[in-house]
Amino acid sequence: MLPPSTSKAPRVPKAPKINHCERRDNILTQFSIIEVARLCNIQIKEQSRAEIRCRCPFCNNKRNKMTASLNESKGLFHCFRCGEGFNAVSLYAEIYGIDTKEAYQDLMDKLG
Numbered sequence: 001m002l003p004p005s006t007s008k009a010p011r012v013p014k015a016p017k018i019n020h021c022e023r024r025d026n027i028l029t030q031f032s033i034i035e036v037a038r039l040c041n042i043q044i045k046e047q048s049r050a051e052i053r054c055r056c057p058f059c060n061n062k063r064n065k066m067t068a069s070l071n072e073s074k075g076l077f078h079c080f081r082c083g084e085g086f087n088a089v090s091l092y093a094e095i096y097g098i099d100t101k102e103a104y105q106d107l108m109d110k111l112g
Contacts, residue, residue, distance in 0.1 A: 031088040031107050031111055032088070033075045033076060033087070034052065034070055034072055036088040036089075037091070039092070040057070040091065043055040043066075052072065053066035054066060054070055056082060059081050059082045067080050067082075068081075068084075077091050089107060092106065
């Protein structure tokens with residue numbers, strides 16, 4: 001009978017932890033809200049560099065008023081009339097009626 005081995009098994013390095021919030025933020029900053037809005041055929045009117053207005057595709061706005069805002073620094077869409085608010089990927093998903101995973105893949109194919 002052989003004596004028990006005193007050598008230890010080699011250590012397997014642990015996989016790095018994924019910070020899901022950081023990963024999500026990286027995904028969202030890949031796509032400009034302005035590019036996505038143009039891709040979705042949303043009418044855009046740039047009033048100043050900081051303020052970009054657009055027509056909300058979710059409102060029944062008969063007068064064609066620019067009731068929504070695109071904030072490029074935060075990457076957000078917000079309508080002041082109906083209250084809808086989205087980031088670039090969720091805006092694309094909502095307009096085309098798909099889930100966010102499919103929207104991300106479509107945006108990667110078109111813009112990425």
